[in-house]
Amino acid sequence: MSTVSTPSSSASSSPRSSPPRTPPNMHQNSIDPEAKWLVQKFGGTSVGKFAVKIAEDIVSNYIDDHKVAIVCSARSGSTKALGTTNLLLRSASEALRQKKPPMTTSGSVTPVSKGLFGAGGRTNGSSDPSQSPPLSRSSRSSSPTQNQFNGFTPLQDNETIPEFHVTVDLIRQQHVEAARDCVSDLDILRELEDELERDCEWLRNFLYAAKIIDEISPRSRDNIIGLGEKMSCKVMTAILRDRGVDAEYVSLEDIVPPYDSDVDTEKALPQDFYDTLALALGERIQECGSRVPVVTGFFGPVPGSLLRQVGRGYTDLCSALLAVGLQAAELQIWKEVDGIFTADPRKVPTARVISTISPEEAAELTYYGSEVVHPFTMEQAIRKSIPIRIKNVENPRGKGTVIHPNTEDDISSAASVSYPVPEPLTLKSLHDFALATEASQRKRLPTAVTIKEDIIVLNIASNRKSVSHGFLAGIFQTLDKFGVVVDLISTSEVHISMAIGDNLPKKVFDRLVRDLRQSGSVDYHKDMAILSLVGKEMRHMVGIAGRMFTTLAQGDVNIEMISQGASEINISCVIQSRDSVKALNLIHQSCLQIKPEGARGRVGPWLF
Known part of the structure; x- marks a missing residue:
């Protein structure tokens, strides 16, 4: 099995090693030259709970x-809090809070041999995993060579165990x-246990080094959190091979192409960077031949730091770029839900799965409270006409929801359907025209309704008799100073209302309000929520806004603020x-016309 070495996650790095010969009867990718690539992305919960199901019921049935x-x-x-990424970030913080450990130049590294993951395994002479080291660090001290790593002697008998050791042990325990x-x-x-052990010891060494210099740079933090994807993919590779799938672990830590050292890392990276990266990803995966590549979502050092440029959703972005590089037939994002719903099924019992949705609608739903796909990630695949399908790990046979590339004839052709009044005008022709118009309007329904909670509404009124042209400019400068993102805004010459997330610490929020009062009087309302009706065809549906607000009024729901989206679909x-x-x-019942089973007519009293 051809592998990629993982120099940043093992005591000694090695180049790509020649893999052991593939055992006979291993299940491999299709060798049909016409077969298209599918990129399947699995989230942390799916990998944690359903790894065996992924191997047996999903991957095996597609290849x-x-x-x-x-x-x-x-x-x-x-x-x-116990997710691997959160634990890795916690260990980094703990390392900077502890006393610096002593160092020694003596010490050795246990010899390693090349193996399943390309980094080697300990040659301790044991072949029985039941004899592998116990999970607690305190019982792993019998062999000096196993406790001395890259010149560090982590603990002495009279030392207190640093706090991050406990966190690293927890990470190790979960994976083992x-x-x-x-x-x-x-x-x-x-071999897997040996590899996981080396990964955790690499992390201890890295954290000790951070203690010595008393600093963790953005790039170092990237490397720390990247270990989570590496360990996850190693476990998944082993599970697949254990079930007869010829899987190959692929680390992308060295895949990022060279870039201009003068690039402004404070700005977003240009699209050219991602296009070049996509090509590099595709070329690397093609090297796997007929093996099934298991790819780390972490793709190495990025100008300005991966966390700063992309955020913690970099695994989704990696899968989209990989789909582009492979010219995949489809990008599948596997979750624990059947797809994108017309509303949150936990709150709306009548919610239905949407079979097909436009990228614009998916982006709006993501922004206003539904966990779909980040718009930038989605854009990478959609701009190359690659559909994105949301599927359920627990229901692999379900069709899921397809985010279809934005073409003129996608989703629905209702907007292009016209029903001219036939000539000459007759009573029958007018009746037929009315029926056709009604049928057309039935097609033009919103796609979904969503809610975004934990919102604060800020109302600012100018305190000047003669309004300055800098009124709005001063407000937005203040918002930028505190890094506040505005979800909705409504303005007039002397008044502005804004909906923002309630995620600022109290002291920071109080300072924000104080600075805004330099522009005018300020009042705010907490415990608010943004209700959004989303649909590509709404722009062609006369009266939908009136129906929405009338329905809320009949339900005795007070509206604090109203905003029409610039996209005309929200x-x-x-x-x-x-x-x-x-x-x-x-x-959901009134505007999407999805009623409870057996319900007829107007909104029933059960909602009130």
Whole structure:
């Protein structure tokens, strides 16, 4: 199996090594020259809970007819705080809070041999995973050579264990337990455990180095969180091979092409950078031949830091760029839901899965509270006409929701349908025209309704008799100073209302209000929510805004603020959070015309 070495996650780096010969009867990607690539991205929860199901029921069923590449996020834990990425970030913070450890130049590294993941395995003479080191660090001190790493002697008998050691041990424990639960082949399991052990010891070394210099740079932080995807992909590779799939672990830490050293890292990277990266990703995966590549979502050093430029959604972006580089037939993003719904099914019992949706609609839903796909990530695939399909790991046979490339004839042709009045005018012709118009209007319905909670409404009124032209400029300068993102805005010459997220610390928010009062009087309302009605065909549906606000009024839902989206596919208003569930159900039933089973006529009293 051809592999990529992982120099930043092992004690000694090595070039790409020649893999062991593929065992006979291993299940491989389709060798049909006409077979198209599919890129399947699995989130942390899916990898953490359903790794075996992914191997047996998803990947195995696709590779006969397609060439499949898998992208994995870092494994999630039982709670958000125990997710691998959060634990890695926590360990980095803990390292900077501890006393510096002593150093020694003596010490050695245990010899390694090349193996499944290209980085080698410990030659400790044991082939039985049941004899592998216990999970607690305190019981792994019998061999001096196993406790001395790259010249560091981490602990002495009279030293207190640094706080980050506990966190690293927790990361190790989670991955080793997952391996033992899912992998039955003892040779594969032993090699995987050795590899996970080396990864965690690399992390300890890295954190010790950070303690010594008392600093973790943005690039170093990227490398720390990138370890989560590497460990996740190694576990998934082992699980696939254990079940007869010829999988190959692929690390992308050295895939980023050279870039101009004078690039302004404070600005967003140009599209050319991502286009070049996509080509490099595609070329690397093609090297896997018929093996199924298991690809780290982390793709190495990026100008200005991966976290700063992309954020924690870089795994989704990586999968989209990979789909572009491979000219894939489809990008599949696997979650724990059946697709994109007309409303949050946890709050709206009558919510339905949307079969097809436009990129603009998906972007609006993402921004206003629904977890779909980040618009920038989506753009990378859509601009190359690659559909994105949202599917459910627990329901692999479901069709999911397709985000279709934005062409003139996608989603619905209702907007282009015209019903001219036939000549000459007769009673029958007018009746036929009315029926056709009604049928057309039925097609032009909103796509979904969503809610974004934890919102604050800021109202600012100018305190000057003669309004200065700098009124709005001063407000936006203040918002920029505090890094505040405005979700909705409504303005007049002397008054401005804004909806912002309630995510600022109290002291920072108080300073924001104080600075805004230099421009005028300020009042604010907390515990608010943004209700958004989204639909590409709404621009052609007369009266939809009136229906929305009338429905809310009949339901005794007070509207604090109204905003029409510039895209013409979104109508939003701000309501009180306590009314959010009721408002969602009201609008879902009235404007999307999806009623409870057996319900007829107008909105029923069950909502009130």
